[in-house]
Structure formats: C-alpha cells, structure tokens
Amino acid sequence: MSLLDLFLGALLLLTGFLAVRLKNAVHAALALAANFILVGVVYMLLEARFLGWIQIIVYAGAIMVLFVFVIMLLYAAQAEVGADPLPGLKPLAAAVGVVGFLALTYAFAGAKAPLAAKAASAALAGGTAEALGPLIWQTWLYAVLLVAALLLVATVAAVTILRPGEGGGR
Amino acid sequence: MIWALFVTAVKALVLILALLFAFAYITWIMRRGLARFQIRLGPNRVGPFGLLQPIADAVKAIFKEDITVARADRFLYWLAPFLAFTFALAAFAVIPVGPDGWVVANIDMGVLYVFAVSELAIYGVFLAGWASGSKYPLMGGLRSIAALVGYELALGMAILPVVLMAGTLNLQEIVEWQKQHGYFIIYQFPAFLVYFIASLAEMSRTPFDFAEAEQELVAGFHTEYSSMKFVAFYIAELLHWIVGSALIATLFLGGWDAPFGLPEIPVLWLFVKWALFIFLVLWIWASWFRTRYDQMIRFAWGVLLPVATVWFLITAYYVVKGGMA
Secondary structure, X not given: OOHHHHHHHHHHXXXXXXXXXXXXXXXXXXXXXXXXXXXXXXXXXXXXXXXXXXXXXXXXXXXXXXXXXXHHHOOOOEOOOOOOOOOOHHHHHHHHHHHHHHHHHHHHHHOOOOOOHHHHHHHHHHHOHXXXXXXXXXXXXXXXXXXXXXXXXXXXXXXXXXOOOOOOOO | OHHHHHHHHHHHHHHHHHHHHHHHHHXXXXXXXXXXXXXXXXXXXXXXXXXXXXXXXXXHHHOOXXXXXXXXXXXXXXXXXXXXXXXXXXXXXXXXXXXXXXXXXXXXXXXXXXXXXXXXXXXXXXXXXXXXXXXXXXXXXXXXXXXXXXXXXXXXXXXXXXXXXXXXXXXXXXXXXXXXXXXXHHHOHHHHHHHHHHHHHHOOOHHHOHHHOHHHHOOHHHOOOOHHHHHHHXXXXXXXXXXXXXXXXXXXXXXXXXXXXXXXXXXXXXXXXHHHHHHHHHHHHHHOOOOOHHHHHHHHHHHHXXXXXXXXXXXXXXXXXXXXX
C-alpha cells in the first residue's frame, strides 16, 4: 500500500460522504461523478486499465450525465425541506448501516487475497482489451448474454410503463 | 523515469502552446473565411490582412469587467470554464503527429481516452448552464446534454468498425495500419460519414449548433459569462473543432502518413489533412441552415445509430471471415 493508494482512498471516502450529505442535488451528483472517476483511477492503478476507462466513460460520462440531465429538467436541485415523508426510516437506515459496516469489517478481517498482488498483476496481463476480450466473449459469454437480456427487459418495461395514452404514464 | 516524465511534460507544453496558437489563428481564419463566403471583407484593419486581430481581441477580453450574476452558484460558476477548457485541451494528447515519438501520450487505449475526455468535457457546458441561474443558459445546457447522449453513441458506433479492422485501440497503431493497407475512408466510408456528421454535433458546429442558437437562446450556456471566463468557453469550443478535425484525419485519412508516396515529414501531413477538415466544417457553417432541436435528436437516434450499427455488423462479419488478414 503506497501513499498514493491512501490518498486516493481518502478522496474516495470524502467524495462519497459529500455525495450523501450535500443538500443541493447538482453538487451531490458532481461529488458522485468525482467518486466514479477516482474509482476508475484506482482500477487503472490495479492494472485493470480497460475496466478503468470503461468505468470513467460509462459511469462518470454516460450515467452521471443522464442523472444530471434529469435533475436539471425537473428543477429538482433543491431538496424538499419540512416534514419528513417517511418518519420511521432514519433509525432503520442507521441500523442497516451499522450491520453493513460490521459485516464488511468481518469479511475484511477474514479475507485472504486469492493471489499475491504480483501474481495477480501478471494474471491480468495489464488489463488490456486484448486480455479481457476472450474472457467476456468466450469464457463468460453465457453470463454476459444473461445480463444483456435483463437490461433489454428493463428497457422494454420502462418504455411500456411510460407510454402515453392507454392507462398509466403521462 | 524522471527523464521520461520530463520529456512528456515538455511535449505537453509544446502541444498546449501550439493548440492555443492554433486557436488564436482559427478565430482569424473563421472570421475572414466566413466573411469571404458572405461577400464581406472581415477583420482587415489590425496588422497586414488583419493578422494581429486575435491579439487585439485577447487584450480587449482581458480588460473587460468580470461579472458574476447575482443568482449564480458561485463555486460552480467559477469551476465550469476551467473544466471546459481543461478537457478540451486534454483530448489532443493521444493524437500522433508523426511516427514513433511524435505523440504526447502513446497509450494503448487511446480511442477510449478520447471518448472519456470528450464525454467529461460536457460537464463544463452543463455546469455553466446550471450555475448561471438563468433560463437561457439552462436551456442551452439541457440541449447540449441531450445532443451529447445521442451523438456520442453514434460516434462510438462509427469508431468500432475502424477499431475492429485495425485490431487495436491505439491511435498510433491505427495510423500505422492505414499506412500499410490504405486509408479507412476507402474501407469504411459509411462509418466515416456517420462519424463526420456526429462530430459536427460534438463540436456544436453548424447544422447542430442549437446549444447556442443566438436567435433563440441569446448565446446558450455562456450567456452570463464575461471577460476571461467567456474566453475560456470560446477557446474550449474552437478547440473541439480543432481536435475533432485532427481526430477525423487520424482515424479515417491516415493521420501523419504521407499520401501518394510523398516524402515523410512529421506534423506537416497531419496538418494538411487537418486543415482540409477545418475548411470543410467552415464551408458547411457558411452555407447550411441550423436544424431544429427535435429533428436533430430524431436524426441521431433514428438514422445515424441504426446505420452505424448495421455497418458495424457488416464489418464484424467481414473481419471474422478473415477479410483483411
């Protein structure tokens, strides 16, 4: 663990915290975008370079831009203040948070790296597209197709639900 | 290690200075060129042929009052021009201008880098639109995000066949492939058309410059900016034009490779091809209309994306059948 890793970890925690705590939705979204970019940087430092670029393009680029588009379109930047719409939720959320933290700590304490860091870097072969391609399109093709089908179903469902006219939607 | 870092830093510095110089004279070419198309003279008073006009403009911009509007989100209002400027400059880093060492960063996934940077560049536009706290910038920002989402997809789909055929994501290797086998504009003409149209939208140049349509939106996302902050946006915008043209020349026209067996001179041939596209964009700018906003979104999703996808599948079939090997 180098100084750079620690610095990136601290920045990740900070941006994550800001994404949750900032009152203005646009500021929070930006903090989240910074968080995604930092995750991409961490991937690249771990020799998973293709994954790092994809993380930045897909998450910080495409997904956050859509997020921000919706926030701007709906003028939803300012959080609603006043009566809490779901009163009982805060203690429950705190409890779930504590349980999650304990579970993660337990898992972290008991975890053993499947490969030593050096061997892992070698196995990733620099994490280039050439190294990753056969894994996605040969070894794990079935899983990739399953995910693709799932996403297609979700898209069709979203379009169907929001179709204007007959029943629901606008 | 230190030496390599130093060399890269010097290269980056040279590139930045070259780009800023190119920007200054692009404004001159743009104004004189547009004037020619419209049978006017254009700026011709400051220096011979108006060549010192960019310097006069810069001095004027620096001494203008820097206004922050009352309803602005101060931090983001300040941050937006920096982001726009930085990402616009960064994109050129992976474009090779000559063989071997003639590139700032010869990274193995150059195409992905270009994509990441051009997607992040939209944050500047959107933040400017939102942080100004005014309706015209907001509409301009919304329009450019909606356009980006459609046209980035078409752009990506049009690069894929090129990557597939060359078998690499490295821009230097893509150029070398073209040097050996011939330019991609021949093999990949449909992809080239889609890419060119989509990059007009990326650069927000004429048929697609609705994000700052002055008749509807004053100046779009940078309406509320003045002085050097405005200049930062202006530079960023013209840099997209500069970098976009260089990228098309690299991907489809062989980049730094000398055509017709002419002598190999670094920088020169990329510059010639780049100038070709700069002029083409200016030509379209001077002679075409602006599409309506909804029409261009429909065009992106309904025409460009399907065409690019079908062409991608054809190329994939060809490559799998062992076409180019």
